[in-house]
Amino acid sequence: MIDVQNLSKDYILKKKEPGLKGAIKGLVMPVRTTMRAVNNLSFHIDTGEIVGFIGPNGAGKSTTIKMMSGILTPTEGRVLIDDIDISKHRKEAVKNIGVVFGQRSQLNWDLRLGESFELLKHIYQIDQKDYDRTIDDLDKILGIREIMDKPVRQMSLGQRMKGDLVAAMLHSPGVLFLDEPTIGLDVSAKYALRKFIKEINKVRKTTVILTTHDLGDIQELCERIIIINHGELMEDGNLNEIVDRIAPYKTLVVEYYDESAPEHVRCEMTEHKGNVAKYRFMKKDLTAAEIIADLSKEKTIKDVSIEETGIDDIIKIAYGT
Amino acid sequence: MKKYLYVVKTQIITSMAYEFNVYGNIIMQTIIMITSAYFWKALYKGRDMVGDVDADSMLTYVIMSSVLSVLLITNVERRIERSVDRGTVATDMMKPINIFGVYFAEDIGNILALFFQNMLPIILIGSLMIKVPAMADIRDLPLFIISVAESFLINWIIAALFGMMAFTAFNIDALIQVKKHLLRLLSGSIIPIWFFPPAVQKVLGSLPFVYIYQLPLSIYIGRGSRAEYLSGMKIQFLWLLGLSAVFFYVQSRVVRKVMVQGG
Structure with missing residues (x-):
């Protein structure tokens, strides 16, 4: 056309x-x-x-x-x-x-x-x-x-x-x-x-x-x-x-009851502020459920949420800023 | 063609909305008419004829000059300037219609609206306050109408050519004003050029401006012979042809330029 x-x-x-x-x-x-x-x-x-x-x-x-x-x-x-x-x-x-x-x-x-x-x-x-x-x-x-x-x-x-x-x-x-x-x-x-x-x-x-x-x-x-x-x-x-190609990851946000947060071997902790820690993981080799299961063995979790990589992240990456 | 007629119709509706402008112009033209009339009355005191014209014909000239000035109102310069400024030229050019055709149709519509709102009141005021502007020889009416039509076209093309200067990206407001007043002076609309020194007359006679106002007005008041009218109209027609050629050439260049540089 x-x-x-x-x-x-x-x-x-x-x-x-x-x-x-x-x-x-x-x-x-x-x-x-x-x-x-x-x-x-x-x-x-x-x-x-x-x-x-x-x-x-x-x-x-x-x-x-x-x-x-x-x-x-x-x-x-x-x-x-x-x-x-x-x-x-x-x-x-x-x-x-x-x-x-x-x-x-x-x-x-x-x-x-x-x-x-x-x-x-x-x-x-x-x-x-x-x-x-x-x-x-x-x-x-x-x-x-x-x-x-x-x-x-x-x-x-x-x-x-x-x-x-x-x-x-x-x-x-x-x-x-x-x-x-x-x-x-x-x-x-x-x-x-x-x-x-x-x-x-x-x-x-x-x-x-x-x-x-x-x-x-x-x-x-x-x-x-x-x-x-x-x-x-x-x-x-x-x-x-x-x-998926530019940003093949998601971010899991976990809130604990105190300020210490455990690391996870298969994902990267990108942010740790107060009681909240953010874990970035590859979509294709891990699910959020697995990480939550692993983390909850080490510490009691108060709340979780998932940040999808949005189109704005893609643009940030593509624009090179 | 039907498209353009519709543009004319739409413009009539639009023009009707601007009542204030209309009254403003009537007042302005009345002032010009009355002051000119007093001026000529003073000048003619004790004399019958000045420059082959008697006082009575001169007063007719004054009234008809005001009437003609309504017909010669153009909006095309401002229209082009505005659309270049707002950046709508490019999208206007997208439509399956010639934009200069649209501008022309708009000006026609505008004048048709002004016919009742402006021209008739001015004739009426002139008739009541000065004299009834009767035509000298009614048999010259066809010549008068043709020469007015040609002067309308010449005037419009000059205005459009001025407007196209807006495409070269500068403000043409001041230029439009200069053109407007220069045109009124050089065309004999306020003071006929037969009052000017012969050398100046000669120069002005070879420019297109006197063919806008003075030629049709001379026919109307019966200054000169029919042979003189016809030879004047011949030059008028040549100017029309020449300016049209320039207009079409410039127009195609302007369209191309907009297409290359963007609106």
């Missing part, structure tokens, strides 16, 4: 020197440097997948999404969506694409939400029957009808995001790109948004590609993640497999 082949992007930056002298110099003889934002990315995404792009700020996620959605022309390489090269046949390809940028709205601020939708209906030449059906469908998930008559400028961030999502889905695109869609949203709005993504993916078989810093989004939605850092592909694969 989506084929990304050797995608690279260079930005040309004008070097600005400080002060008036620098400003004049910059005007007369600008020093240009190129910066490689994305370097040689290749991957394939199938119809109906939800893929999460993760990486630190400035890693090249947004640039990649922009190139995949046809907003930016790649310096090298190409993006094929349903075998159409997006930068060559843009007009045709964009009809099958919906884009939502969390930090900018594509809705018209001066209009009521419904009027914005009507405008899009005409721009994409959606016929009334399809339009009504789409609105009905999306209303069931997002409750969009109650805010249809509200002017966009009076909307809360959560309402505007709902509006933007519906706007991006009006023409029933096969691919939906979401760039940090949950940024700044409260818990219930986030929940609604995740539900929406799951629903359109299930019901409409929409392929969803999203970037996010919200680990909850990733855990809830994505089976597959692509980790990008410094413009390069660091990891690409099933979320659980990546977690």
